[in-house]
Amino acid sequence: MxxxxxxxxxxxxxxxxxxxxxxxxxxxxxxxxxxxxxxxxxxxxxxxxxxxxxxxxxxxxxxxxxxxxxxxxxxxxxxxxxxxxxxxxxxxxxxxxxxxxxxxxxxxxxxxxxxxxxxxxxxxxxxxxxxxxxxxxxxxxxxxxxxxxxxxxxxxxxxxxxxxxxxxxxxxxxxxxxxxVDTARFEPGSLPIGQRRKRILFVGRMVEKKAPLAMIRAYAEVRIRIPDIELVMIGTGPLLEDAKQLAKELAVDVEFLGTQSSDEVLAQLHQAQVFCLPSVTAENGDAEGLPIAILEAMSCGIPCIATRHSGNQEAISNNFTGYLIPEKGHVEFVEVLTLILNNPENLYSMSKNARHRATQYFxxxxxxxxxxxxxxxxxxxxxxx
Missing domain, CATH: 3.40.50.2000 (Glycogen Phosphorylase B;)
Structure with a gap:
């Protein structure tokens, strides 16, 4: 028993x-x-x-x-x-x-x-x-x-x-x-990653430590270099209206989906080329543990860009499964996001590496x-x- x-x-x-x-x-x-x-x-x-x-x-x-x-x-x-x-x-x-x-x-x-x-x-x-x-x-x-x-x-x-x-x-x-994460459920989608639209996915609560405003600022700058990129943001919270206002001020289209089910998150992962979570340490000390959203993205073979702090460093191998950027590192964020979206060959290898690491350790x-x-x-x- x-x-x-x-x-x-x-x-x-x-x-x-x-x-x-x-x-x-x-x-x-x-x-x-x-x-x-x-x-x-x-x-x-x-x-x-x-x-x-x-x-x-x-x-x-x-x-x-x-x-x-x-x-x-x-x-x-x-x-x-x-x-x-x-x-x-x-x-x-x-x-x-x-x-x-x-x-x-x-x-x-x-x-x-x-x-x-x-x-x-x-x-x-x-x-x-x-x-x-x-x-x-x-x-x-x-x-x-x-x-x-x-x-x-x-x-x-x-x-x-x-x-x-x-x-x-x-x-x-x-x-x-x-x-x-359930690596049998969160698996790569049928459409090869290099054939997808240049879509960035953000999944997280709209709170200080998840840095949704930093995501939008980086997206706006990269979009000048790569006009056909897209940004989808899943999550709600106290900074949601600020995020919408910032997107409006910067004149960039952002698809805000609010709270979504696990099934919808999976569907969005199957359409994305890169996953981003530029987390920061909040003023009160609050910071990431090891975001499940990053592990789900890796399991689906999505290269991740995330902050080099907390448990992120245990999941993401820099320049192998994705990129780790300094906290509040706007310049570095823009550079690696541009690099990964402009390099389809590297995108394929990172996708394969991310999936392997997720199944092996997570x-x-x-x-x-x-x-x-x-x-x-x-x-x-x-x-x-």
Whole structure:
């Protein structure tokens, strides 16, 4: 009989969080159960995974009282015990710190996946209250939780592991485990990459760290040199209107598609010649972990141009599967984008190399096997106490 793992995310489930669904679906030795506090209207469907909603009960004052005193939520404790799970796997440190009192009361071990935002944002930003009242104590509670022998961590990249160590989490409690992508589904399209229109694809939230405005500025400059290029941008967020206004000011046509399903992202990848994500470190420290969008593009044989920071350097081999550019390196961005679109022979070789690297290192089947090894380590450590 398979052991059960409760995969926790406070809200089930953002359209952009297909990585949680896909990772859970790929487990072979464990039975996943998604647990959340709220159900997102119109959110991501998970027909093959059992879902449980355990809402926070009581008034706002009652919930804050429990939170500040770090008291377990009886309903959540009872649900975890009723489901007979062997492990709780929480995505994002922010979610993990909020449920830890209940997980501990249920006498269960917990494995926490650190994605980026939850470990990159400066402690002072949280402590100043910019992340809300509960966020003020997040850094302190994360480090306190990390001391418990029943808590272990997964970093989605080597860069995130290093950030977690610098944050104060003991190195021996952190393993690197890439999430990966379904390389059988995200495969090269039928139209050879060199025969496609000169289309650039950007996929990411319209927020500071994804740098959508930098993408549009570079596109506008390259378009002067290559008039027939196109830019498609998938994603929404607070900078969407600014992005539209900038495209209008620069008099360039940009196709803004907003939020799209995974199927639509795949369809767009099959029409693109190059994928770009010129990410930056936000003012509050927020930065990439290892964007799934880059791995999906590589798996489809799309050369990627991305910033030389965080986990991007673990995925992209410079001048082999794509190009790495300096953070805020506008000149370099324009140059490599021009180079790759004007060199069909190099485009073909990079496409082949990107696909090979994705299948070799970022296949979700392989990485889910490594995840299950982390599940065993986490539960074994707990049983040994």
């Amino acid at each position: 398979k052991q059960k793992v409760a995969i926790f995310r406070s809200t089930l489930l953002q359209i952009s969080e297909t990585f949680i669904r896909d990772q859970a679906n790929t487990l072979s030795s464990w039975e996943p159960i998604l647990i959340g506090r709220t159900e997102l209207n119109g959110g991501l469907k998970t027909p093959n995974i059992k879902r449980e909603i355990v809402p926070e009960l009581g008034s706002t004052l009652h919930r804050l009282f429990h939170f500040w005193l770090q008291r377990p939520e009886t309903d959540l404790v009872q649900k975890l015990q009723q489901l007979q799970v062997s492990l709780v796997h929480a995505h994002f440190g922010t979610d993990a710190t909020r449920i830890w009192p209940s997980v501990k009361a249920a006498k269960l071990p917990m494995l926490v996946t650190l994605h980026g935002q939850d470990i990159n944002i400066h402690r002072k930003w949280w402590e100043a209250g910019h992340g809300g009242l509960r966020g003020k104590v997040y850094p302190r509670r994360l480090l306190s939780m990390a001391k418990d022998p029943s808590v272990y961590f997964i970093a989605v990249s080597k860069a995130i592991k290093q950030k977690a160590i610098e944050y104060g989490i003991p190195e021996e409690k952190i393993n690197v485990s890439y999430i990966g 296949n979700i089947q392989l990485n889910s096997t490594l995840l299950e090894a982390n599940y065993i380590i986490s539960t074994g450590q707990n049983y040994a106490q």
